[in-house]
Amino acid sequence: MGPLKYTIGNVSMLELQEYRHNMEGLVDVHVRDLQTLPREAVDEFRLTLMKDRFSLLKDRISVLKKMADVQGVSTITSLDDAAPLLFQHTVYKSYPPSLIERGNFKALTKWLDQLSAHDLGNVDVDGVQGIDDWLLALQQQTPVTAIHTTGTSGRISIIPRTERDTHLLCHSSYAKWEGMPGERDCPLDARAIRESHPIPIVHPTYRYGFYAGNRALDYNAKTIGDPSQVYALYDELLSPDVLALTGRVAAAEARGALDELEIPEHLIKRFTQNRQRAHDKPKDEAALFDRILENLAGKRVLMTAVTPILYPWAQTAVKRGYRNLFSPESWLSSGGGKKGMAIPDDWREVCAEVFGAEITGGYGMSELVAVNGRCSHGHYHAPPYLLTFILDPETGEPLPRRGTQTGRAAFYDLAVESYWAGFVTGDRVTIHWDGDCPCGRKSEYFEDNIQRFSELTGGEDKISCAGAPDAQEKAIAFLNQMADA
Numbered sequence: 370m371g372p373l374k375y376t377i378g379n380v381s382m383l384e385l386q387e388y389r390h391n392m393e394g395l396v397d398v399h400v401r402d403l404q405t406l407p408r409e410a411v412d413e414f415r416l417t418l419m420k421d422r423f424s425l426l427k428d429r430i431s432v433l434k435k436m437a438d439v440q441g442v443s444t445i446t447s448l449d450d451a452a453p454l455l456f457q458h459t460v461y462k463s464y465p466p467s468l469i470e471r472g473n474f475k476a477l478t479k480w481l482d483q484l485s486a487h488d489l490g491n492v493d494v495d496g497v498q499g500i501d502d503w504l505l506a507l508q509q510q511t512p513v514t515a516i517h518t519t520g521t522s523g524r525i526s527i528i529p530r531t532e533r534d535t536h537l538l539c540h541s542s543y544a545k546w547e548g549m550p551g552e553r554d555c556p557l558d559a560r561a562i563r564e565s566h567p568i569p570i571v572h573p574t575y576r577y578g579f580y581a582g583n584r585a586l587d588y589n590a591k592t593i594g595d596p597s598q599v600y601a602l603y604d605e606l607l608s609p610d611v612l613a614l615t616g617r618v619a620a621a622e623a624r625g626a627l628d629e630l631e632i633p634e635h636l637i638k639r640f641t642q643n644r645q646r647a648h649d650k651p652k653d654e655a656a657l658f659d660r661i662l663e664n665l666a667g668k669r670v671l672m673t674a675v676t677p678i679l680y681p682w683a684q685t686a687v688k689r690g691y692r693n694l695f696s697p698e699s700w701l702s703s704g705g706g707k708k709g710m711a712i713p714d715d716w717r718e719v720c721a722e723v724f725g726a727e728i729t730g731g732y733g734m735s736e737l738v739a740v741n742g743r744c745s746h747g748h749y750h751a752p753p754y755l756l757t758f759i760l761d762p763e764t765g766e767p768l769p770r771r772g773t774q775t776g777r778a779a780f781y782d783l784a785v786e787s788y789w790a791g792f793v794t795g796d797r798v799t800i801h802w803d804g805d806c807p808c809g810r811k812s813e814y815f816e817d818n819i820q821r822f823s824e825l826t827g828g829e830d831k832i833s834c835a836g837a838p839d840a841q842e843k844a845i846a847f848l849n850q851m852a853d854a
Contacts, residue, residue, distance in 0.1 A: 392784045395754055396537050400544035400742065403753045404810040408802070411753045411812070412448065412770075418783045419756060420445045423454075426789055431483040432460070433789045435847045440836040452758055452767045453836030455779050455791040456844070458736060460484070461526040462518075463845045464852065469613060470631065474503045480852035485529035486787050487512050498635065499610040500525075504579045513787070516581045517609045518735045520616035525609055528736055531787045535584045538738040539592075541752065541784070542585070542673075545731045545742040546700055567595035569665055571672040571695075573657065573682045578607030581735050582673065589671065600665065602657050603646065610636060611643045654685050661694060669696040672724065679703045680716045683723045693725035704730040732815055736792045737782045741815060744808040748801075749815040756781040757813060759800050760793065762822065765833035775799040777822070777832070778815075795821050795830045 395403075403411070423445045427434055433454065437443070440453040461484065468477045474494040482489040492510050497503045500517070504527075507513050514535065518526040572586050576599060590596045614636050621627050632640075646653075672695070674682070680703075686694070695701075701724055703717075713719075717728045731740035732749040739755035751757050758779040759768045768774045778798040782790035797820045804811040823830040834841055 392537065392754065392786075393533075393540075396540045396544075396752075396784060399547060400541075400752050401547040401810070404750055404812040406753070406811065408804055408811060408813065414753060415756050415783060416445075416448055418754070419448065419451055419781065422781075422783060422786070423451070425786065426486055429486045430789050431851065432456075432844050432848055436840055436844050439840045439843050442836075448756060448770070449758070449767045451756070451781055451791060452760070452765075452779070453834070453840065454789075455758070455781065455793050455834065456789065457832050457834065457841050458526070458734070458792050458794055459832075460841070460845065460848075461528050461736065462520075462524045463848055464527075465849060466524060466617070468852065469500060470617075472498065472633075474506075476852045477503065478507075480848055481507075481513075481515070481527060481529055483848050483851050484788055485513060487529070487531070489513065489529075500613060501579075501606065501608055501610050504609065514584065515579065516584055516735065517579055517612070519580070520609075520612045524616055525613050526735065529788050530581075530584075530738075530785075534738050534785055534787055535581075535588050537784045538581070538740075539585050539588050541738055541740045541754075542702065542731070544752065545702060545729050545740060547742070548745065566593050567598060568593055568700075569598045569600065569668065569670045570594045571661065571665070571670050572599060572601045573654075573672075573674050574601065574678050575603045575605055575607035576601035577605065579609055580607050582675070583607055585673070594671065600657060600660055602650075602653055608639060608643075611639050614640050615643070651685075654682065658686065658689065658691065662691075666694060667696055669698045669700075671700045673702045676703050676712060676716060677710045679720055679728075680710075680712050683716075683720045686723045687719070691723060694723065695725045697726050699724070699726040701726050701728050702730060703728050704732065732819060734780075734792070734794065737780060737790060738784050739780075739782045743817075744806060744810065744814070746806060746808050747817045748806050748808070749817065750806070750808075750810050750812045751814070753812075754783045756783055757800065759798065760835065761833075762797070763833060765793070765835045767835065769802075771802050773799065773801050778819075793832055793834060795823060795832070797822050797825060 427437055436454055442450065442454055445451055464477055464480045468480070474497045478489050478492050478494060489507065489511055492506060494503060494506055497506055504515055507515055512531050513529045514532050515527055515529050570586065570589055575583065577583055586599070590599050614632065617630065621630050703720065720728045730743045733740040739752055741749035741751050741755070743749050759774045760766065760777040760779050761768055762777050768776050777793065778796045779793045799816040799818060800813055802813045804813055806814050
């Protein structure tokens with residue numbers, strides 16, 4: 370397969386295939402220009418890279434090899450060949466909860482080792498007392514700078530990312546601000562962000578942590594910001610130990626089994642401190658607003674926060690009479706779903722009025738570094754390094770990659786090399802494969818009507834995957850067997 374050459378925008382005679390071994394370079398290219406390429410050309414590139422990823426990782430990630438064996442997949446010859454190898458998003462929280470409850474971090478490391486392309490076999494966990502300590506040990510002793518999720522379902526996911534992945538996540542996020550010529554509310558060039566160093570960063574939640582947003586915050590503070598110019602609500606660590614315990618307490622309470630929980634004394638203390646933090650939140654928010662008014666009023670800032678954090682904070686600002694806090698040239702981003710909160714459809718407009726700049730966003734998830742950026746018509750466009758599948762909700766089989774399709778979203782993030790970044794989501798989406806968006810991009814795009822299947826059914830979402838019906842169960846059983854060995 371020869372180089373695919375096109376003259377597009379500011380990237381003249383882009384040789385797309387050259388980026389197969391330079392993902393950092395690809396992510397830093399103008400995504401808006403890449404999205405004017407014919408989709409056939411982008412899909413040809415995606416297939417080349419998908420073959421590379423499978424060849425690179427199939428013998429390095431134990432659970433992937435197990436899945437490939439069960440599914441009978443030995444080579445990738447088409448994009449849909451990868452569908453049977455997509456993990457359910459629950460794989461990254463499939464560890465037995467008892468490993469954390471009993472502090473068995475040696476076994477938890479062995480569990481994560483089966484999901485990582487890096488060798489975690491020699492990690493010393495002596496003296497590790499909690500998830501916080503364990504993630505720090507991984508970071509200090511291996512290339513893995515793992516992230517965790519919020520654990521709203523009762524258990525946190527743990528994903529073996531690297532520092533490179535966080536770099537790619539941030540630069541993919543910058544691309545959300547790129548607009549096509551004539552787009553009214555997307556006038557910014559992503560490269561302008563990197564050239565605006567240092568820029569104050571506003572983050573209305575915890576300053577530090579292993580959560581994906583905190584990892585990204587650290588990277589941004591060091592590269593386009595200034596660590597001394599981060600305006601956070603709490604100058605503290607977002608503790609995965611506390612998140613995991615909060616999820617366990619909520620799950621036990623729902624079952625009426627609170628009295629069965631065994632919680633170490635040091636975690637009870639931290640949990641109590643977290644409850645006190647929630648009680649003091651109004652006072653802390655007032656102090657943050659005072660700092661912002663004194664130092665950042667009318668200035669250009671970078672602000673990122675998930676919607677369930679940003680919107681309530683904007684409501685607090687409305688009650689205090691604040692309007693247009695920052696410069697209209699600020700970079701403000703939000704997303705991440707509503708997490709079950711009652712957030713109105715006009716939340717973007719409310720936030721824009723308070724903070725003084727348009728709120729851009731994207732569709733993605735913790736397991737991915739690629740972001741589907743939102744255009745001025747409210748559609749989410751896939752970047753060229755993200756492979757999208759729409760699966761039949763009943764069978765898990767991929768639906769045709771043409772026309773308009775509604776089904777379950779699944780992705781493979783081609784930018785990632787440190788873990789198998791193929792996931793089946795819990796999201797019901799509608800996609801337009803033929804790239805007919807009025808914004809001018811030719812890439813496939815999602816409508817802004819994404820819903821969780823669990824919310825539609827009012828209960829548990831049972832995910833069906835392509836290929837052997839028990840492949841996921843066998844993969845998870847293999848993971849836990851290896852952890853116990």
